[in-house]
Amino acid sequence: MQSIPGLLEPEIFGFDRNEITVMDMDEYMARVIESYLQAFIAIMEQDKKAFLVSYHEGISAIVQQIAKATNLEISEDEWQLMNTRAAYHAKYPEQHFAEEKEELIPAYLNKALELYHAVDQIRKQGNA
Secondary structure, three states, rough: OOOOOOOOOOHHHHOOHHHHOOOOOHHHHHHHHHHHHHHHHHHHHHHOOOOOOOOOHOOOHHHHHHHHOOOOOOOOOHHHHHEEEEEEOOOOOOOOOOOOOOOOOOOOHHHHHHHHHHHHHHHHHHHH
């Protein structure tokens, strides 16, 4: 829903209604991502119990971090089941997961990427 300009109230993302009429779809989505990342930063500054994870580390690492943070014990059998399932694509469960090739990042994503790195730095400091 958030990827279609005007479907959600633009004020949710801090946009002016007139502003979204001049954005193309790519710029609009980049600005939505920026809005989310700015919200993540604000949450992490205000809520010391908030916990960030990074999909770049893989789902097994994420589950381990959450288990550690919550004192959740996961049996070896459960780990095996999770790791087996994690080998497959989430949207296409019959396909083995493979990392997508990195492409050149378009200029309209520069601010979003900068905010992403800020969020990731906060994540690393908070999870240390």
